[in-house]
Amino acid sequence: MGKTSIIPFGPQHPVLPEPIHLDLVIEDEKVIEAIPSIGFVHRGLESLVDKKDFNEMTYVVERTCGICSFMHGMGYCESVEHIMDIEVPLRGRFLRTIWCEMSRLHSHLLWLGLLADGFGFESLFYECWRMREKILDLFEMTTGGRCIFSVNKIGGVLKDIEDDMIKTILRVLNDMEKEINTIKKTFLLDYTVESRLKGVGYLSKQRAHDLGCAGPFARASGIRMDMRKRGYAAYAEIDFEPITSDIGDSYARCQCRIEELTQSIDIIRQAAAKMTQGEIAVMAKGNPKGEYFMRVEQPRGEAIYYVKANGTKFLDRMRVRTPTFANLPGMLEAIKGAQLADVPLLILTIDPCISCTER
Amino acid sequence: MAKIMNFTGTMLRNLFSKPVTKNYPAQPAVYPERSRGHVEIDIENCITCGICKMSCPSGAIQVDKVAGTWTINRFDCVQCGYCAVKCPKKCLSIVPGYQEPMELKTEDVYTRSEPYKPPKPAAKPIVKTETKQEG
Amino acid sequence: MSEVICPDNVLIEIEADRILDTVMEMKNKGLRLSQACAAYINDKYELSYSFANEDTYEYTTLRVFIDKETKVCSITEFYPYAFLYENEMKELFGVNIEMINFDYHNKLYRIQTETPFLKKGV
Numbered sequence: 091m092g093k094t095s096i097i098p099f100g101p102q103h104p105v106l107p108e109p110i111h112l113d114l115v116i117e118d119e120k121v122i123e124a125i126p127s128i129g130f131v132h133r134g135l136e137s138l139v140d141k142k143d144f145n146e147m148t149y150v151v152e153r154t155c156g157i158c159s160f161m162h163g164m165g166y167c168e169s170v171e172h173i174m175d176i177e178v179p180l181r182g183r184f185l186r187t188i189w190c191e192m193s194r195l196h197s198h199l200l201w202l203g204l205l206a207d208g209f210g211f212e213s214l215f216y217e218c219w220r221m222r223e224k225i226l227d228l229f230e231m232t233t234g235g236r237c238i239f240s241v242n243k244i245g246g247v248l249k250d251i252e253d254d255m256i257k258t259i260l261r262v263l264n265d266m267e268k269e270i271n272t273i274k275k276t277f278l279l280d281y282t283v284e285s286r287l288k289g290v291g292y293l294s295k296q297r298a299h300d301l302g303c304a305g306p307f308a309r310a311s312g313i314r315m316d317m318r319k320r321g322y323a324a325y326a327e328i329d330f331e332p333i334t335s336d337i338g339d340s341y342a343r344c345q346c347r348i349e350e351l352t353q354s355i356d357i358i359r360q361a362a363a364k365m366t367q368g369e370i371a372v373m374a375k376g377n378p379k380g381e382y383f384m385r386v387e388q389p390r391g392e393a394i395y396y397v398k399a400n401g402t403k404f405l406d407r408m409r410v411r412t413p414t415f416a417n418l419p420g421m422l423e424a425i426k427g428a429q430l431a432d433v434p435l436l437i438l439t440i441d442p443c444i445s446c447t448e449r
Numbered sequence: 450m451a452k453i454m455n456f457t458g459t460m461l462r463n464l465f466s467k468p469v470t471k472n473y474p475a476q477p478a479v480y481p482e483r484s485r486g487h488v489e490i491d492i493e494n495c496i497t498c499g500i501c502k503m504s505c506p507s508g509a510i511q512v513d514k515v516a517g518t519w520t521i522n523r524f525d526c527v528q529c530g531y532c533a534v535k536c537p538k539k540c541l542s543i544v545p546g547y548q549e550p551m552e553l554k555t556e557d558v559y560t561r562s563e564p565y566k567p568p569k570p571a572a573k574p575i576v577k578t579e580t581k582q583e584g
Numbered sequence: 585m586s587e588v589i590c591p592d593n594v595l596i597e598i599e600a601d602r603i604l605d606t607v608m609e610m611k612n613k614g615l616r617l618s619q620a621c622a623a624y625i626n627d628k629y630e631l632s633y634s635f636a637n638e639d640t641y642e643y644t645t646l647r648v649f650i651d652k653e654t655k656v657c658s659i660t661e662f663y664p665y666a667f668l669y670e671n672e673m674k675e676l677f678g679v680n681i682e683m684i685n686f687d688y689h690n691k692l693y694r695i696q697t698e699t700p701f702l703k704k705g706v
Contacts, residue, residue: 129693137701146506149529213460220469234485234543240529248534249483272459281452299638302616302665315638321588383593383634383643385618394619396632407623407630416618419665448693 092118097430101130105208105434108444112437116430124425124433126418132448136408143403144170144378148242151395154410155446156237157200158388160193162410162446163242165395168322169384170244173399174376179369182246183324187361188259189232189239190323191354196225197389198347198354201441202277205344208435209286217273224262231255246371256362263355270355274348278341287341291424291436294338303420305391305413306350307440309334310342317387328360340439347441377401388413390441414440414447480545485528487548490519492559494540496567501532501541517561524554594644600656603633606646610635611662618643620659620669622677624702627652629679633659653680660685668692676701 094117101109109130115123138150152163164186171178178186203218226236232251233239241248251259277283293303298311308315309332316332318325333349335342378399386393391413398407417440425436471478480486497519499512509525510532512518526548533541598606610617615635623630631648650656658681660666667686673679675690678699690698 127688127692129691129695132693132695134695134700140703142506146504146531149506149527149531153527213463214456217459223469230484231481232483234481234483234530235528238527238529240485240531243534248530276456276459279452279455284452299614299616302618302663313638315641317641319588320590320641326588383645385636385643392618392636394634396619396621398623398625400625406625407621409619409621409623411619411621415668418668 092120094122099433103434106437106442108437108442110437110442110444112425112433114425114430114433119430121425121428121430121433124422126422128418128444128448130448131445135449136410139405139408144399144405145244147405147408148244149240151408151410152238152240152242154412154449155443157197157443158193158390158393158446159238160189160242161386161388161393163239164190164323165384165386165393166397166408166410167242167244168386169382169395169397170378170399171374172382172384173378173380173397174244174374176245176372176374178246179372180324181250181365181368182370184327184361184365185247185251185370186242186323187325187328188251188358189229189241191357191361192225192228192259194354194389195351196222196229197441198351199225201347201389201438202273202344205435205438206277208438209283211283214273214276217269221266221269221273224266228259228262231258243371243374245374246369248371250370256365260359260362263358267352267355270348270351277344277348284341286432286435287344288339290340290432291428291439292339293420293424295336297423298338298420301420301423302416303391304416305388305441306343306346307391307417307420310346311338312336315392317385317392320385322384322386324361324364327364328357330357330360340435343439377403378405390414390443391417410446410449412443412446412449414443417442418447482545484545485530485543486546487523487528487544488521488526488530488532489542489544490521490559491540491542492519492561494538495519495559495561496538496565497561498537500535500537504531504535506531511556514565517563517565519559520556522554522556523548524551589641591640591642594642595647596644597647597649600648600650600654603646603648603659604657604661607633607659607662610644610646613637615644617659617663617666617669620666620673622673622679624677629654629677631656631673631679650679652678655680655682657682658684675699678702 097114099112099114101111111127113125114121151166152159154162199218199222203215206214230236233241293311295312298308314332314334333346335346379401381398384395393413394411396409400406421440497512497514502510502512507525507527509522511520530543533543618634618636620633629650633646635644670681670684671688671692674681675692
């Protein structure tokens with residue numbers, strides 16, 4: 091029995107740009123408990139429903155997060171569209187799918203870079219972020235924004251991706267696929283990477299289920315759950331299978347996300363091939379009345395948009411439950427029993443986004 | 450060997466290739482056509498209806514109907530483009546070119562050369578209304 | 585074309601004293617607590633507890649209407665990870681939730697105002 095002490099960790103930490111504070115109870119070098127506290131950046135976006143009408147809320151919801159901003163906007167719009175019984179034209183839905191998968195690509199590349207930075211592989215970090223920059227350029231070309239896209243509206247999308255832009259996207263993605271294969275080799279085979287990731291932060295399938303995990307974090311433990319299977323946007327037209335792993339450690343989480351990069355590229359190719367010409371949006375008339383829970387698969391996991399409308403311009407309640415909120419308990423479990431030096435890495439493996447968790 | 454040397458190729462390539470970043474201030478940044486930099490107004494077409502002011506999520510736009518001015522606080526604007534979508538005359542547009550940093554928040558005021566006068570409705574036959582006093 | 589699994593969401597309205605029983609049923613069915621949230625509409629709290637099935641993508645929401653003073657029991661006994669949701673409900677809306685296993689005592693979010701999501705004057 092070693093000596094027990096408590097080490098405060100965060101909210102400012104060199105490898106972790108997220109404002110989360112943990113009190114780590116450690117015994118020698120081993121963490122035996124982690125007590126979380128969040129709440130440094132609560133903005134109260136949800137309460138803006140009293141002041142902004144439901145159309146303006148699209149732009150507010152989008153600003154929940156700077157990485158998955160497109161999906162936040164889309165989830166909210168799909169929720170309101172479901173209440174108002176609006177059928178979005180097929181081309182609009184395909185465009186949403188393409189932008190969704192591009193968001194996933196850039197989020198996963200960002201995460202892989204941060205992970206490489208977390209275990210001290212600086213040049214790999216630069217490689218990942220160099221690739222991510224190309225996706226951001228594609229976003230700027232198609233939507234006009236690099237982080238916040240503002241292309242969603244209730245009833246469809248605001249901007250079309252013309253055929254020559256689609257060609258550019260596919261060409262960039264072709265090049266990128268080759269580069270992804272190179273970094274994939276380094277991430278999955280390299281000795282130094284393996285020694286930092288393998289067997290660290292193991293979470294069994296049963297524990298992941300008991301702790302309510304979501305997204306790649308849960309899929310790495312063997313839970314076959316992917317909200318895209320629900321067929322929102324145009325995912326019903328696209329052939330894909332959720333990527334899972336049975337190993338359940340940090341290495342498996344890294345592997346799942348790298349495989350999802352290839353999968354996203356494949357989905358964009360399918361969408362570009364199956365997309366037909368036509369309208370991209372329909373007019374939304376009247377005010378919504380009713381309620382709906384929309385579930386969307388974000389890069390980090392399942393996000394939930396609850397909209398309750400009363401037939402006026404202003405909604406009664408709008409709630410966003412971001413994936414990190416669901417993954418926090420799982421992360422605390424994964425930290426237990428780990429070495430103190432692995433804690434920043436383990437916090438990174440859930441791809442935390444504390445600022446959008448607090449909204 | 451595959452386990453320890455597989456990043457060497459990438460490293461050597463990076464060592465002998467040109468930097469991927471731009472030499473920014475010397476070489477100007479190129480923005481694509483759709484880049485959402487700032488809102489521009491064709492003030493002579495503006496009818497000062499105030500729809501942009503009402504729809505702006507961040508409340509950056511002020512419209513004065515009497516003076517015929519359209520004012521925007523560039524530092525409050527979030528470039529969402531909702532005003533350009535809503536504008537009935539399509540005189541607002543989002544164009545490339547980001548707002549430069551400044552010491553103080555300033556407002557840009559655009560004034561019409563003459564205040565907008567709504568076209569008179571077609572002359573209606575004047576009907577004399579007689580108010581009956583009920584008692 | 586892949587198979588689409590999209591069953592409709594189910595909404596069940598229950599009485600406040602039946603929360604624990606119903607939540608235990610959900611736990612026994614092997615469902616995952618997906619989210620919990622509160623709303624304050626027409627002078628009543630509306631609590632929603634949503635449960636998701638990981639294989640069939642079914643989504644069941646329990647809806648409880650309670651008055652402002654009514655106390656409800658925490659569900660953290662069955663779902664320990666509900667503590668974040670319940671602390672959030674308690675802090676932002678002022679719902680009287682008792683016996684949370686990990687109570688932050690209104691310090692989950694570091695904010696100045698008490699119950700900021702309740703409309704003023706309530």
